[in-house]
Amino acid sequence: MRTARQRVAPESTQALSQMLARCDRNGEKVRIAGGETLAGMGLPPERADVTLLTTGLSGVIANERADLVVAARAGTPVRDVSILLASQGQFVPFDAPRPLDATVGGTLAAGWAGPRRHCYGRARDYVLGSTIVLADGTIARAGGMVVKNVAGYDMSRLYVGSFGTLGVLARANFKTIPLPPKARLFLAPLPERTRERACTQLSTLAIRPSAAFWIDGFHQAIDGDEGPEGRILALLEGSDALLERATLALRSALGRAGVPQTRVIDAGAREAFERVVDAYVACLGERSVTYRLYPLVPDSQRTVIAVEALARRFELRNETILDVMNGDVVARVSDFDSQAFGAKIEAFDDALHESEPRALVVASKHPHRARLRVWGAPPAAIERMRELKARFDPNRTLNPGCFVGGI
Amino acid sequence: MILLERLIEALGSDAVKAAPEDLAAYAFDAYTDGGTPSAIVLPGSTRDVSATVKIARDCGEPIVARGAGTGLCGGAVPTVGGVVLSFARMNRILEFDERNRRARVQPGVINLDLSRHAAASGLFYAPDPSSQQVSTLGGNIATNAGGPHCLSYGTTVNHVLGLEVVDAGGEVFSTSVEDAGYDLTAALVGSEGTLGIVTSAWLRLSELPESVRVSLAAFDDIDSASEAVSAVIAAGILPTALEMMDAVIVRAVEAAFHAGYPTEAAAVLLVENAGLREDVAAAQDAIESIVLQHAARSWRSAESRTERDALWAGRKGAAGATGRIAPNYYTQDVCVPRSKLPQALRAVEAAARANGITVGNVFHAGDGNLHPLLMYDRRDRRQVGAVVETGNEILQCAIELGGTISGEHGIGWEKREAMTRVYSTADLAAMARVRDVFDPAGALNPEKIFPRGARCPEVVPP
Ligand SMILES: Cc1cc2nc3c(=O)[nH]c(=O)nc-3n(C[C@H](O)[C@H](O)[C@H](O)COP(=O)(O)OP(=O)(O)OC[C@H]3O[C@@H](n4cnc5c(N)ncnc54)[C@H](O)[C@@H]3O)c2cc1C
Numbered sequence: 001m002r003t004a005r006q007r008v009a010p011e012s013t014q015a016l017s018q019m020l021a022r023c024d025r026n027g028e029k030v031r032i033a034g035g036e037t038l039a040g041m042g043l044p045p046e047r048a049d050v051t052l053l054t055t056g057l058s059g060v061i062a063n064e065r066a067d068l069v070v071a072a073r074a075g076t077p078v079r080d081v082s083i084l085l086a087s088q089g090q091f092v093p094f095d096a097p098r099p100l101d102a103t104v105g106g107t108l109a110a111g112w113a114g115p116r117r118h119c120y121g122r123a124r125d126y127v128l129g130s131t132i133v134l135a136d137g138t139i140a141r142a143g144g145m146v147v148k149n150v151a152g153y154d155m156s157r158l159y160v161g162s163f164g165t166l167g168v169l170a171r172a173n174f175k176t177i178p179l180p181p182k183a184r185l186f187l188a189p190l191p192e193r194t195r196e197r198a199c200t201q202l203s204t205l206a207i208r209p210s211a212a213f214w215i216d217g218f219h220q221a222i223d224g225d226e227g228p229e230g231r232i233l234a235l236l237e238g239s240d241a242l243l244e245r246a247t248l249a250l251r252s253a254l255g256r257a258g259v260p261q262t263r264v265i266d267a268g269a270r271e272a273f274e275r276v277v278d279a280y281v282a283c284l285g286e287r288s289v290t291y292r293l294y295p296l297v298p299d300s301q302r303t304v305i306a307v308e309a310l311a312r313r314f315e316l317r318n319e320t321i322l323d324v325m326n327g328d329v330v331a332r333v334s335d336f337d338s339q340a341f342g343a344k345i346e347a348f349d350d351a352l353h354e355s356e357p358r359a360l361v362v363a364s365k366h367p368h369r370a371r372l373r374v375w376g377a378p379p380a381a382i383e384r385m386r387e388l389k390a391r392f393d394p395n396r397t398l399n400p401g402c403f404v405g406g407i
Numbered sequence: 408m409i410l411l412e413r414l415i416e417a418l419g420s421d422a423v424k425a426a427p428e429d430l431a432a433y434a435f436d437a438y439t440d441g442g443t444p445s446a447i448v449l450p451g452s453t454r455d456v457s458a459t460v461k462i463a464r465d466c467g468e469p470i471v472a473r474g475a476g477t478g479l480c481g482g483a484v485p486t487v488g489g490v491v492l493s494f495a496r497m498n499r500i501l502e503f504d505e506r507n508r509r510a511r512v513q514p515g516v517i518n519l520d521l522s523r524h525a526a527a528s529g530l531f532y533a534p535d536p537s538s539q540q541v542s543t544l545g546g547n548i549a550t551n552a553g554g555p556h557c558l559s560y561g562t563t564v565n566h567v568l569g570l571e572v573v574d575a576g577g578e579v580f581s582t583s584v585e586d587a588g589y590d591l592t593a594a595l596v597g598s599e600g601t602l603g604i605v606t607s608a609w610l611r612l613s614e615l616p617e618s619v620r621v622s623l624a625a626f627d628d629i630d631s632a633s634e635a636v637s638a639v640i641a642a643g644i645l646p647t648a649l650e651m652m653d654a655v656i657v658r659a660v661e662a663a664f665h666a667g668y669p670t671e672a673a674a675v676l677l678v679e680n681a682g683l684r685e686d687v688a689a690a691q692d693a694i695e696s697i698v699l700q701h702a703a704r705s706w707r708s709a710e711s712r713t714e715r716d717a718l719w720a721g722r723k724g725a726a727g728a729t730g731r732i733a734p735n736y737y738t739q740d741v742c743v744p745r746s747k748l749p750q751a752l753r754a755v756e757a758a759a760r761a762n763g764i765t766v767g768n769v770f771h772a773g774d775g776n777l778h779p780l781l782m783y784d785r786r787d788r789r790q791v792g793a794v795v796e797t798g799n800e801i802l803q804c805a806i807e808l809g810g811t812i813s814g815e816h817g818i819g820w821e822k823r824e825a826m827t828r829v830y831s832t833a834d835l836a837a838m839a840r841v842r843d844v845f846d847p848a849g850a851l852n853p854e855k856i857f858p859r860g861a862r863c864p865e866v867v868p869p
Binding site for chain 1: 506507550551553557561562564565580581582583585586587588589590591593594596597598602617637640641643644645683684685686689742743744745746771774775776809810811812813814815816817818822826829830831833834835836837838840841842843844845856
């Protein structure tokens, strides 16, 4: 990999279009960077002559408050959009790690799936329209500012999750929903042997928490200090009535699971939840790799146990966040000695993909990341994806080699 | 004819139809104009679909997928002939995964049948087009269908987890929203049979709420009703459903169903809130006070399940009930920003009046998704012309208000030329790139979505 000599931050869609058209003509490869919070996802570009910073394209363009619709430039920090929306009692469930830095465009392009998606859906489900600049400089709009629109293909959703390899998002329009008035967080230490029982209890509650995790490790990122090894964290969101009823149910469910005591946090509940999401991408220097696995809810315990066993086998330290409601598992493996880590992680990666073919790398500063199967096994429809890439970016100008199957 | 022989050889004579009365039966969907197919195939399996597509390709015949034919934009019409693939026999729920709240279905399953099946597990399938008693999940997926409950649950695309698809070459491939890579599921949903033929789908099921309340607000003028809708949304309240019907519709519905609608009202709002008991009560109260501030003459809540179902039956049967007003009706489908609803409705009224057409409005008000039903008599050329003109003016008005040319029914054959009114050549070219990947020869549902000349090859009838 060659590092980009040039960094540019166009401030208008026009300027972005001209810049891409020029690179595409001259055979220059473009690495696209937003807030770089998800820089640990995907492969490094096989070549990069120019780094395109989207952060020059910043700001909310339209805030149609009475329509519950908002539009932002792609480089806008997620936090800016969320603060504006919260001030008017609305939100979009981006659930992006490090929202102060994360951009709207980057979060969409990476197809980020947050822990509250089981109740609110993904950010993808809120996208109403978009403006994209294709590799040849073409500016194309899709969708619009209305909440229902079936005029033509859903191009915006195709661009979401395309990792910048089909085009560069310049703008996205979202529908918003009312922000739940209250939030409450439950925190409980959880002895190892009660994990399965507690998770089952939580995932079958009649009033579902908007997020629930079983966490092992990640102390620095989440608690800022040493705490109990295993712990449960559950977020309730809604009206006073909901909080009241759900609190009772949650306490007795945890009691049944043998959880000794539960701490309730009202002030700062959402912030504590956000720290967990931040932890998804927190790295331990160059000596950690974080995977995300997507088993179905009933299988997630088995997956956690399998990853733990593998980490033991390769003498790696393992930390886990189990998203109880969606079933996905975040596993950070590391070693205190970075030299030793380099040797172990490749063997671990091989073994992991044998049992969990779809495991993705979501965070890593490891210098030899390119040797890992960061996207897991290729998806069933990979050939069609390659053809799409060839149609949209025939010269492989955008993020070449970063995506699934070397796209 | 070689096409028929080969189809019969591959699928058996029972699955292939080509008698004149069969061809006539599949000439139309719920849009006004039709075409003539070369053959009808009733596949029983993915393999049948794949074989049919290959044979049709060899014979140079296009393929038009068909669910129940309730589509309103000519999407299932074989405009240039070809083989119509009707999914009437692929109507099984293949897997029901209660624990993970999802089901795998064949495309011919009727929408309502899935919810009926899921009810025993406390689940339902949320997208509920008013045609749900007859329309198929395959058709719903292909049109990204909406419905009253999509206000709170989102449209079909939010509920599709993965697809099995037969492509234009007859090859089978599958997609999943959990897969790494491009979101092909999202590209296929709403593609109206032009990118692939859906042969099965994993769909998300939702939990039945613990409490449901339905209320009816009546107004003396349509302006107040639409302003009330805008005010509810602006107040940040999203009911589960928020539907509007005007006087023309209310009277027709009452005559047909005796649902308990106030026939002297100029407009009614049907409001549903579902969820936690306490939250439902609070939302009902908040909406009640907003509609009363907007001069509602009455606000009545259904007291029983029977009463609630009657109110919904009236709404869902509304279009059918218009048969009492005129022999035919044309449904326009546009979507505008929700704050523009009052302006949009005034424009609909003005357009209808100027063209001497009776209009009835019954629509998904909370989404800003208008459905003016334009009443006419097909045998009267003047009326037909006036309906076309009115529909066109409504389309233009929606565009000018910042809206779109279809909120949920699709572009199909009917609105393909209107695509250039909302999209630039570059916008359409981006869509055409996707089409070229999946169906380079244009053999899947030709003459749909793309305006004439927007993409190169389209299969021309032999
Ligand atoms: C009274 C009435 C009320 C309606 N209410 C609503 C409403 O509330 N919301 C709404 O969204 N629509 C509504 N519609 C429109 C219509 O019912 C929907 O578009 C529905 O999704 C069509 O389903 P269908 O099975 O009838 O499909 P069809 O009409 O047979 O086909 C529709 C399109 O899907 C394609 N298709 C069908 N099956 C497949 C497949 N397996 N693979 C690929 N492509 C396929 C066809 O080629 C065609 O382009 C209404 C229609 C009527 C008549």
